[in-house]
Amino acid sequence: MQVFEVLIFMAGMICGGLLLVAFRRWLPRGRGRHEQVRAEVRRDLQGEEMRLTEFQSRLAEFEHAVGAQRTALEPVRQRLQALLGETAEAGRITAAEMALLEDQLQAAVAAQQQASTLGSAVLEHGQQLAVCVEEARTDPLTRIPNRRGFEEELARRLAQWDRHHVAFSLLLIDVDCLKAWNDKHGHLAGDEVLRQVAGRLQGAIRQADFVCRLGGDEFAILLPNQEPREAALAAERLQQLFEHASLVYAGQALPVAISGGLATVQPGESAETLLARADAAMYASKRGGSNRVHWHTEGAPQPLGTQTRPAKTTPDS
Numbered sequence: 001m002q003v004f005e006v007l008i009f010m011a012g013m014i015c016g017g018l019l020l021v022a023f024r025r026w027l028p029r030g031r032g033r034h035e036q037v038r039a040e041v042r043r044d045l046q047g048e049e050m051r052l053t054e055f056q057s058r059l060a061e062f063e064h065a066v067g068a069q070r071t072a073l074e075p076v077r078q079r080l081q082a083l084l085g086e087t088a089e090a091g092r093i094t095a096a097e098m099a100l101l102e103d104q105l106q107a108a109v110a111a112q113q114q115a116s117t118l119g120s121a122v123l124e125h126g127q128q129l130a131v132c133v134e135e136a137r138t139d140p141l142t143r144i145p146n147r148r149g150f151e152e153e154l155a156r157r158l159a160q161w162d163r164h165h166v167a168f169s170l171l172l173i174d175v176d177c178l179k180a181w182n183d184k185h186g187h188l189a190g191d192e193v194l195r196q197v198a199g200r201l202q203g204a205i206r207q208a209d210f211v212c213r214l215g216g217d218e219f220a221i222l223l224p225n226q227e228p229r230e231a232a233l234a235a236e237r238l239q240q241l242f243e244h245a246s247l248v249y250a251g252q253a254l255p256v257a258i259s260g261g262l263a264t265v266q267p268g269e270s271a272e273t274l275l276a277r278a279d280a281a282m283y284a285s286k287r288g289g290s291n292r293v294h295w296h297t298e299g300a301p302q303p304l305g306t307q308t309r310p311a312k313t314t315p316d317s
Helices: 002-025 031-062 067-090 095-136 147-164 178-185 187-204 228-243 271-287
Strands: 168-175 210-215 218-224 246-249 252-255 258-264 293-297 300-303
Touching (some): 147 168, 147 210, 147 218, 147 271, 168 187, 168 228, 168 271, 178 187, 178 252, 187 218, 187 246, 271 293, 271 300
Parallel strands (some): 258 293
Antiparallel strands (some): 168 218, 168 258, 210 218, 293 300
C-alpha cells in the first residue's frame, strides 16, 4: 500500500503545480499587479519547496519497490529544484521560465506514469514470487509442507531451542503396507491413502504443531512446547487414530496403520542427530510388527507404552 500512497501523493503535487502554471500564465500584466504576482509567487515557491522536501522523504521509501525508476526521476527533481532556487533568488517568474517549468512538470507526469506501471509490475512479480515460494515448500499430492518446508521449520525450532530452551519432539511416521495397496489397488489408491492420511494428521494435531510429508509413505510431525510425556501421549493418540479406523477408496474400506518413531531434542543436538534417533525408533516399530510407536531414549529405541513413556523433565506441579 505504501507504493500507491506515494504515487497518489506525487500525482497530487504534480497536478497542483500544473494548475498553478496555467493560472499564472494568464494573469494580467499591469505594473501593480506584477508586484502582487511576485509576492504570491514567492509564497507559492516556499510551499512548493516544502512539498518537495516531503516528496524527497517519501521517495526514499518508494525507491525500495521501484528503485530502477529513481534514475529517471532524479534528473527531473534536480531540474525542478534548480529552477525553483533560481526563481526564488530573482524574485520573479518570466514567461520562458514558466514554459520550462511546465515542460518539466509534464516530464514528471510521464515519469510517474512509468513509475506506476513499474510499481504494479513489481507488486505482481512479488505476488507471483510468494506463490512460487509457497509451492516450493508444499507437497503437490497432499498439499501439506514437503521436506524443504520441514527442514526450514526444524532449523527454526532448533534455533529457538538453542537460544530460549523451547523444547520440542520429532515424530516420524511410516504408513504401513502402502506398497501392498499400490500392488493390489493401483497407485491411484495409494495416492488417495496418502492424501487421507495427511488430512487426518492435520485434523488431529494442535495448531502449534507442524506436519509434513517427507516423501513416499513417510510423514513427520514437530511437537513444540510439550514435555516428553505429553509428546508420547500425542504419538499414541495418533497411532490409535489409525488403528481403529479405515480409509475409503472407490467405495472400499482400506485398513491403515502407522509405525512411529519419537525423539525429544537434547542439549547441543543437531538436526541430523535428532532425525537419526527418530528414524531408528521408527524402524524399530516396523521391525516389531508395525502399528506401534517407539521412542528413542538412553541411546536406544524403546517401545512406547504405559511403563516406558519418557518421564517429565520437570516435576509435576
